Amino acid sequence: MAVIAVGLPVGPASADSHTAVTAGRTNARPAATPAPRAGALPATLSPTERAALLTRARSQRADTAAQLRLSAKEQLVVRSVGKNRDGTTHTHYERTYSGMPVLGGDLIVHRNPDGAVTGTDMATRTSIATTDGKAVKSAASARRYALWAARKDGVARPSAATPRAVVWAAKGKPKLAWESVVEGTQHDGTPSRLHVITDATTGVEIRHYQDIQTGTGHSQYSGQVDLTTTPTGQTFTLSDASRGGHETFDLNHGDTLNPYRDDDDVWGDGNGASVQTAGVDAAYGAQKTWDFYKDMFGRRGIRDDGVGATSRTHFGTSYANAFWDDDCFCMTYGDGADDSRPLTELDVAGHEMTHGVTSNTAGLIYEGESGGLNEATSDIMGTGVEFYADNQADAGDYLIGEKLFGNGEPLRYMDRPSRDGSSPDYWFSGLEQVEVHSSSGPANHFFYLLAEGSGEKTINGVTYNSPTADGLPVPGIGRENALKLWYKALTERFTSTTGYAAARVQSLQAAADLWGEGSATYTTVADTWAAISVGSRPNGAYVTNPGDQHSVVGTPVSLQPRTGSTNPGVTRSATGLPTGLAINATTGLISGTPTKAGTFHAIVTVRDSKNTVANARFTWTVQPQGSGCGVSQLFANPGFESGPTAWSQSPGVIDNSSETPARTGRYKAWLGGYGTTHTDTLSQKVTVPASCTFATLSFHLLVTTDEAPKSAAYDKLTVKAGSSTLGTWSNLDKSTGYLQRTVDLTPYVGKTVTLTFTGTEDSVSKTTFLIDDTTVSAI
Structure with missing residues (x-):
């Protein structure tokens, strides 16, 4: 269940208001950006095409698991499949271990048009095979704790079914856990679906988060609008067959779904006191959101399956919020604190439905940094819907909930989030602990900068002035390009645990697909992340x-x-x-x-x-x-041509196979290349004469990897003298040939020391470190 924002604040946000543009001032726009590569854009799939992709993905589960070197106890479950116009596919999988769901075990497998795997994005790369054993704490004790935690969080009338056994892998070492889901009512009247994860061995809480993702908005009437309705006998209903059968209902402050009906197909009067007006705004928002996703991204509904959701208005009494619920596949709107201003604003509808899109793609966990990115995604796409609608009664802007207080002050500012008094402008190391509607601030800021650029400008009569963390300008790439980049990253790269650092890497991969790695647009994306303190500018x-x-x-x-x-x-x-x-x-x-x-x-x-x-x-x-001493070589058997003579090695490191080339001769040292958690070592002891002044270790290194370009340093080669690290290389140092590497050994003049090469790999995507022609010289 997803809700669009937190409950209404008591008073207005402590921020200075945006001012209207002065006469004669023009709107500043970003410099022109090339159109993205058409083949990298999402394809619009028919129901038959989508079904065929899902069937194929299910048939490939075992082979895919084998390629990823998953254990025999791990099974893949297909969540969704996307396809680009060039035939590239992106399959989202959930994972089970011994039949238990792995929370934070989701992954995305990318295949080229020929079906070959080209890369993966994983919520965790840690091996899951550490969770064998039985629960020490019972399900009943986990349920009791969850009910206590829910009451502590202010959930009224909490109830919980029997917890399910899961593996928690979203953060830290995977462990056996219990997942309890507590239903009830949150303090503001929002339904509760609180997930409480407890360690099955110790009983200690690991994490808890709401599955209802809330958002704050206020009634935003869009003037006279066109609606698609359905004639039923002598009346009309707010049902839209052209958009997957979307229906709008009146809850009438109760639990019964009452269809909106009208005799003349003229709905509402633009006044909040009219029961129909909320239905008009809800139906209009749903229609514009459907059209936005379809026209901008080729997406046919929230699940991309052509099925429309349901909108429910007049929920509760004095309920000042709105929410998306996966279970009922519906959006629900309250009428505000005074039951006269329904929360059916256009960007609220876009925000709400986007929670559903996120749930059916990346599945960003609604807490910590991933929760902030979840909220930001809804703000970003809700803003996109508002601009897309191009309704003069509600012009597009980068303000969230600007009608909320009735005085023009918004709930959130995308150009400078800190103006709301609680959201940071830039990423910082403690962002994980910030409430998700505030931790969305840096991502909202990133999107504004990427769309419009830094500095002062006016757009649709609103003045903005967006700063950067490093004081350097960013030009922006235009709103549509920024939306396409974020959508591609969300649907093809983000996983349930994606945080800000990973979002940078994954959005740069999306930028490389759309505009080319190293292109001006790619660099602008990297610069924009640096502008909110995530990474540095290339x-x-x-x-x-x-x-x-x-x-x-x-x-x-x-x-x-x-x-x-x-x-x-x-x-x-x-x-x-x-x-x-x-x-x-x-x-x-x-x-x-x-x-x-x-x-x-x-x-x-x-x-x-x-x-x-x-x-x-x-x-x-x-x-x-x-x-000096004039020693040109202190290593014995430096090129490995005598096999392992003089070296201490892990089994098989010194190798003469033709599968991988030596730089010279037939032998080389081969560390890594397993594609699973593994460590190789190679070492030799040397004595540097005391008569020498300087000493160096040099070697030739060739790095090959299956890791994605611009990913993190997952697999590493370290060189140590004793316990001191002299140098480190990784999968990011991929090369097409051997390159000479040199480290300083001068501190070891007059000493005997063991020089050790250590290659380490994680559990996915192999990296090979080949070493040849080593030299320890001194002068």
């Missing part, structure tokens, strides 16, 4: 500092810094290199033979066609010939 050009270098006159050197750009036209240059060395402008490889001793202050510069620049500064010390 600089375009980049260079990884290789650290201080040490060489000897007459000894050839080769150094490959990591360089590149998100933009085309990349060139590399360097100043201050030791005499005899030069940089390749195309690859960035620094090579040559030093001819002069001394200390050199090198600067490597990367520049792209958009004139973004990155620099790395480091010191390069060149020793005279014959000075």
Whole structure:
């Protein structure tokens, strides 16, 4: 059950009001953005096509589970399937473990038009196979606790059926749990469906959240509007066969569904005292929301199955709220605190129905950061509905519930959320603990910035002034593009546990699909997340500092810094290199033979066609010939051509198979590549002579991965000297060939130390770390 917002506040929000645009001022708009790639947009599916996709997905469950390396006790349950115009499909699965639902175990499998899996998005990557065992605490004790917790939350007349056994995997280590659902009435009259999750071993509460997601609005009459109705005998009803059979009913402050009927098909009088007026607003809002989703995204109703929902008006007595309920597949509207201002505003209807869309796609859990994103999604799409309707009696704006107080002050501001007195403008580490209608603030701010850009501007007579966390401007990509991006991320990438950091990654994947990775629009999306303190702005050009270098006159050197750009036209240059060395402008490889001793202050510069620049500064010390210790190799069997000789390894790490290439010779070290939770190690002990001044470890590394581009660092390779970490690489360092990596061993001069390579993988999507041609040198 989803409700559109929290109960009405006692008084107006403590915020300054937006002012009307002054005469002669023009609306500022974002710069033009290219249209998204048509093939990446959602396809409109007929009932037959949708049924065929669901049937195919169900038939692939076992194969999909095997590809994901799920355990034999884990089963996949198809929730929904979406398809893009280019034939790409996105299947949402729920998961069970030993027959128990896994809360937070949902995942999305992406397949190309040929049916091959191209990637996954998972609510959790932690192995579920840690929950075997029996419940210590009984279902009865879990039910008693849930009823107590509900009363503590102010739920009146609470009742709960027998709890069900589940696996809780939404956060932390998966564990066996009881899920109790408590029904009753919340403090403001909203029905309760409180989910209480308790640990089946300890009885301690893990989490609780309402399944009724509330939203606040107020009566918003839209003037004279056209309605689709149905003639029934000598009368007409508010039933719309053209939109899935959507029906609007009058509850008349009770429990009975009373069809709205009218003799002349002219409904209401624009006055809240008329029983029919609320029905007009509810039906109009439902029709415009259906049309918005259909025309903008090709979606046929809340479940995308062509079936309309139900709207119910005049709920309760003095009920100042509205809510969506999955169980009845219906929207319900109260009449306000004085029973004269029904909460049937246009953007409320859009907000309400969007809770249903979210429930049937990402299923964002209604608490913590995911709950804030759930609320923001409804605000975003409700705003989209208002602009789409293009009704002059209710012009589109970025204000939520602006008619609520009767004085023009909204409940929430998308351009600067903090103006409501409780919502933050930017993400911060404690956002998880903020109530969901306030933790939606940063996401609402992100959407406004992405749609319209930062700074002051006026739109439909309302003045906005949107700041950024880093003080840098963002241009915006236009409202329709921003809506298409958010919808694609919601329906194809978000899972039940998606928080702000994951939303950034997943929306960037959507941007890459729509406009191309590294495109100007892609960069704007990344910049906009940075503008609300989620991630950092991509600089375009980049260079990884290789650290201080040490060489000897007459000894050839080769150094490959990591360089590149998100933009085309990349060139590399360097100043201050030791005499005899030069940089390749195309690859960035620094090579040559030093001819002069001394200390050199090198600067490597990367520049792209958009004139973004990155620099790395480091010191390069060149020793005279014959000075220091002059040791070129302290490792034994450095290229592994003698197999495991001199090395300690996990079984099979040093390998000569043809499946993966060595850089030179036949052997290399192969860490990872299992696609399941696994750790490989490779080590050798060395002694660095005390007569040396500097020492380094270098090796050539090739990283291949099945993880999605721009994902998190799920799989890692670390290099340690003893217990000290010298360097870390991950699936994000994917490369097409071997690249030389170097770490400093100077602190270990005069010491004996074990150098260890450790490769770790999580439970999904393999990453392989290949190492060859290692060197420990000292001068």
